[in-house]
Amino acid sequence: xxxxxxxxxxxxxxxxxxxxxxxxxxxxxxxxxxxxxxxxxxxxxxxxxxxxxxxxxxxxxxxxxxxxxxxxxxxxxxxxxxxxxxxxxxxxxxxxxxxxxxxxxxxxxxxxxxxxxxxxxxxxxxxxxxxxxxxxxxxxxxxxxxxxxxxxxxxxxxxxxxxxxxxxxxxxxxxxxxxxxxxxxxxxxxxxxxxxxxxxxxxxxxxxxxxxxxxxxxxxxxxxxxxxxxxxxxxxxxxxxxxxxxxxxxxxxxxxxxxxxxxxxxxxxxxxxxxxxxxxxxxxxxxxxxxxxxxxxxxxxxxxxxxxxxxxxxxxxxxx
Ligand code: NDP
Numbered sequence: 001x002x003x004x005x006x007x008x009x010x011x012x013x014x015x016x017x018x019x020x021x022x023x024x025x026x027x028x029x030x031x032x033x034x035x036x037x038x039x040x041x042x043x044x045x046x047x048x049x050x051x052x053x054x055x056x057x058x059x060x061x062x063x064x065x066x067x068x069x070x071x072x073x074x075x076x077x078x079x080x081x082x083x084x085x086x087x088x089x090x091x092x093x094x095x096x097x098x099x100x101x102x103x104x105x106x107x108x109x110x111x112x113x114x115x116x117x118x119x120x121x122x123x124x125x126x127x128x129x130x131x132x133x134x135x136x137x138x139x140x141x142x143x144x145x146x147x148x149x150x151x152x153x154x155x156x157x158x159x160x161x162x163x164x165x166x167x168x169x170x171x172x173x174x175x176x177x178x179x180x181x182x183x184x185x186x187x188x189x190x191x192x193x194x195x196x197x198x199x200x201x202x203x204x205x206x207x208x209x210x211x212x213x214x215x216x217x218x219x220x221x222x223x224x225x226x227x228x229x230x231x232x233x234x235x236x237x238x239x240x241x242x243x244x245x246x247x248x249x250x251x252x253x254x255x256x257x258x259x260x261x262x263x264x265x266x267x268x269x270x271x272x273x274x275x276x277x278x279x280x281x282x283x284x285x286x287x288x289x290x291x292x293x294x295x296x297x298x299x300x301x302x303x304x305x306x307x308x309x310x311x312x313x314x315x316x317x318x319x320x
Contacts, residue, residue, distance in 0.1 A: 011086075013113045014040050016313050017104065019092055020120030022049025023299045024289025026076035027306030028118045028313075033083035035314045040086040040114075042106065044255075047089070048073035049122050050290075051299055058150060060299055069147075072299075097262050097282045100320075115320075116284050116313040119263075119271065120306060121255040123290035123297065127248055128160065132216035136246070140222025143248040145169035146298070152177045157245035158225055160213060162186060166249035167195035173247065174204040181241055182207045183227065213246075214238075222246055254291045263287070270294045278309035284320070286312050 016032045018025050021043040032039040051057065051069035058066040067075075080087065090106035101113040125143035127133050133141050142148040145159070149172055157177045159170045162184040174180045182199060187209045189196045199205050208227065215226035217240075225246060229237040254269045264272045264281035271280055271287040278286040288309040289302035 011040070012111060013101070014038065014086075015114070015317060016040070016116045016118065016310075017102075017112060017114035018042070018118045018120060020044055020049065020122055020289065020291070021047050021077070021087075022051060022073075022120060022122050022289055022302060023076065024122070024302040024306035024309070025049070025118075025120035026073075026080050027303040028120060028288055028310040029080045029085040029087075030076075030083055031307050031310030032118075032313060033080065033085050035310065037116075037310075037314060037317065038084075038086070039310075040088060040112070041080065042088050042090050042092070044091050044121060048077070050124070057147065057299065059146065092258055095259075095262075097259075097285055102284065116286065116316055118278070118306075118309045118313060119256075119259060119280075119285065119287045119291060120289045120302075120309070121258075121291045122302075123252040123254045123293075125248060125252050126250045128213060128250070130213070130215060133246075133248075136216050136218065136222045139220070140218065140244060141216070141246050141248070145172045145247050145249070148245070148247075149173050149176050152245040154178050155244040156242065157181070157247060158183055158213075158241065158243045159247045159249050161249035161251070162189045162191065163249070163251065164191045164195050165251065167191040167199045169247055169249045170199055170205050171195075171202065173245075174202050177245070178204070180205045181243065183211050183213055183225075184209050185212050186210070208241075216246060252290070252297065254294075256291050266294065268294060278305055278312050284313075284316055 016037040016039040018028050018041040029039050029041045093108045094105035096103040102117050103113050153176045156179045158181040160183045170180050170182045211227050211229050212231045217224050224242045256269050271292040273292050278288050280287050286309040288305035290297050
């Protein structure tokens, strides 16, 4: 009964609608609320975003002792509520981004119109799809070396991937761990030349070319990986390596699917914004955080672009 009542009281014409509840979404909401835009923020399928799945955040300025990803997102939510942000649950299932007001449908049933839209739907790290990745999640498996690498000081880790991310993560981890295996499925690295050279010349990094991961093992926590060299080819060879950490760096997928037929995206699906702004290809629609960031994908950057998006929305409303 309470729910039905509160639904009927929800406003369906707003000045500023924010989709996504990671650092970009909440920062945009805090700024928009303080500018009297009375923002509505929709939490998606993963309230709080990717950070709620990380262990400890130690690189966000202002937390000298570090903070858990969950606590950090709870603090952002509390801060948004302090400024009366209208936080709702639901995912966008349809929309019409044109005219003075943009029309969106949430969960196939509720319609909302907004003068400005800020998309902060984030990105999702790609995994190999092995059941063992779920089994050892938080017990040795990670998709973020910068977030979790510190826990593997003087230990042995593996990184999967052959692009710039995998090389960057390997080099980062090599500064902490005693040994880093880089597991590359092809016989070459796809990364830029300079990154390749750094990885190839690093004494702590051993590259396993032509190698696929087919399983992980360990009693309670991760203890090793089952690998296959030349999988399905002549000379196929199965072998195991002992590792404490297994890091995925096979790319991220921006959560832009629902919008990519209308908004300009790059070839990987990241929403394109005008340089130095959060403006997308549609007037009054802004994007911030990882969904529009193919390069950095850090909480502090997401928060910064969330701030930019809210300031841009405010300016847009003043001039339109
Ligand atoms: P990329 O798409 O460039 O590379 C992904 C890597 O993961 C490839 O080597 C790919 O292998 C491998 N891979 C994908 N799926 C699997 C799988 N199922 N099993 C095993 N390996 C797999 O992604 P990145 O995240 O590395 O980079 C994304 C973009 O960001 C790039 O444009 C990159 O240049 C840029 N970037 C730039 C950085 C910098 O300049 N400092 C740092 C990080 C990223 P295969 O080659 O066989 O397809």
